[in-house]
Amino acid sequence: QLQLQESGPGLVKPSETLSLTCSVSGGSISSSNYCWGWIRQPPGAGLEWIGSIYYSGTTYYNPSLKSRVTVSVDTYKNQFSLMLSSVTAADTAVYYCARHALSGALDYWGQGTLVTVSS
């Protein structure tokens, strides 16, 4: 059974960079049929896709966040990571990592981690 687990600081100061890692177990991140993505959900709001990466390193980013987002993959550690720069209070959200098919269907999700942006 594939499992994903987010890790990283729960509190980030404004203007700094948010960094999260998703560890994948029970399967290989190098599968050619899937991408690995980050999704966030501000308190009381809906889901927002942040960006995704293919095991080869090809990335896809939400146009509204593209200038601040970097998603990377480490196939040796079976992990992928998110960096979001110049954060503000508007970036406070639960951040999820997930696996998705090329159709966009996200079949496995991490439990989510709350990141608060505050001084």
Add this chain to the structure above:
Amino acid sequence: SSELTQDPVVSVALGQTVRITCQGDNLRNYYASWYQQKPGQAPVLVIYDKDNRPSGIPDRFSGSSSGNTASLTITGAQAEDEADYYCNSRDSTGDVLFGGGTKLTVL
């Protein structure tokens, strides 16, 4: 950019059938998938690629699509189906899209 539109709130009487819809131009070319999210929990995939149900999802959940509209139907809604439901798809550039979500109330 492409958008997916959902009704914010839908209600259904216990045991009745309810349809939740998702509209978007990209749905003419790409499949929709559906997620159930209960408070404090991660979303769960209930329908993928228009009308496929993952293992473990009750068969009262079904999906369909016509033109620019995808639908999630719950036949015989149960109290435990009360949740937020999100549709998603992709666009021509490979970007992932989400609808704004529908809060389903079971009366």
